[in-house]
Amino acid sequence: MLPDDENSKVSVCANTVFEIWEQNKEKRLTQLLFCDLSTPKNDAFNVYDDIRKKLIDKGVPESEIEFIHNANNEIKKKELFSKVRKGDVRIMLGSTAKMGAGTNVQNLLLASHDLDCPWRPSDLEQRGGRIIRQGNHNDTVHLYRYVTKDTFDAYLYQLVENKQKFISQIMTSKSPVRSAEDIDETALSFAEIKALATGNPFIKEKMDLDTQVAKLKLIKSSFMSQKYELEDRVIKYYPKQIKEHKERIKGYDRDMET
Template identity: 75%
Template sequence: MYGSEGSVWKPAVVMRQGAGRLPYAGTNVQTKLVAIHDLDCPWRPRDLEQRLGRVIRQGNQNSEAHIYRYVTENTFDAYLYQTLENKQRFISQIMTSKSPVRSAEDIDEAALSYAEVKALATGNPYIKEKMDLDIQVSKLKLLKANHLSQRYALEDRLLKLLPQQIKSTEERIAGYEQDVALYRRQDADTMDGEEAAFAGMTIKEFTYKERASAGAALLEACKGMTSPDPQEIGQYLGFSLWVSFDSFYKEYKATLRGALGHSISLGTDASGNLTRLNNALVALPEKLAYCRDQLVTLRKQMETAKEEIAAPFKQEEELQAKSARLAELNALLNMDKRENEAIDAGVADEEPELPDRKRANRQER
């Protein structure tokens, strides 16, 4: 059995021989244990875990073990287990990061006033209500802190991130609109990717009318690059044509630039490279539609953020009511403490009279 300070008590016959108490930490008696009896509550969660580790561990020859905990209603046990619960809650929050708290109070500094101890001893219902309210108020405050944290994040998003995203998307939409208009001004027959419909490509001031020769010239222009920086080498379908070398992926890239840049990776197939360029231009209307949908979504997110920022904490009234009741209970429980302090002060005032009595007794003798 375990007694005060989480110690293991030896059998009475051994204690009479002067063995005293044996600390439970590191005690290897697990092979035959079938039950553990907690007579009191320790101050630290690890002490309770250490107790259980004496019986619930590898090497115990019993398939089952029983755990008994003894508590007395309306006594100091309630406060001890309450303190143990608070400590374990903060430990779990720090170890698992599941709760959005950023600070924890040192529970070891918590102490009961004389009035609270007397309330426990006399079965005062106020102390039980106070403990319940402490837990509820703590949870509500945590929820409110999380609500405020989310609101601050939304305010930053509303004031900084969303306006920047909306502005950037609007600029991309304007650029795509100009490039789509430029692309659509070309003869529709030249957009089908067929050899006979090839409209020509200008590379280094020379215009190639055939698809194969244009693709070969594009590859030769890449091989002749002396700098990794993008270089303008010609035009294709009204867009300026740029080539560059991606040192990370070790490949050449071609970019068609209008209001925006539209890049593709170049391969070794000359005809395939021209098909990739055509596909990039064909995809412009689809990208324009996507940006427009994205702009609508961003504006809806801005409106939603405004509504959520304006929304109050839903449980504010409950928090205020329970906090007020908790303050009342604290005042009631501290009332006796102030009375005790007044009584102690009165006793202290009477103490200086004792030396006078002693002097008077000495004079009589």
């Protein structure tokens, strides 16, 4: 087996999780760690076991670390979620499918860690939705996304960015044209992560400029929408209203004469 790289995103994630765990011992605040790849297996290396070992070696009690995959029925899930809500289990690892929708453990959640990028924008929203939700007792929470330069991470975030652009176009009326050019703030954050993952400073600079251009396009699109609406009112709505009011005034005049 290759030697461990202390600068790998798994090692960096483990260090971050441990620091947060140690700083919040008294309050027993909790953390979630999402990873869709390299899930627990009995007979092979996987990221879950590696992170757990790293955390235990640093001093985290094994009883405070749990995998959602071990809760293989509804009764066990309820028991595990209850432990997380109470702070008995302070670090829970799982995939988006198993630890996304329906995972209501937000009470003491302080941090959520995305070790990989899922295939769909909705999956990232589901991950963030576990911690950013009503019932969380913390005023401030932290979302961490880990990427490695010059790896498949850039491609995945590119894919998610493109999907988010398409979805944003359909779900909003920001663009009056048929082709989708505008992207919302969520898509922009995916683009920024993708740019950081490439490791090329010129790509990062271009992405920053693209982000500024995209935001300006959103502002322009919103302005044009309001402009078209006002023009429509001036051309159609207001003349109709004026005509109706004039006819009503004539009617009142006739009523007064009789």
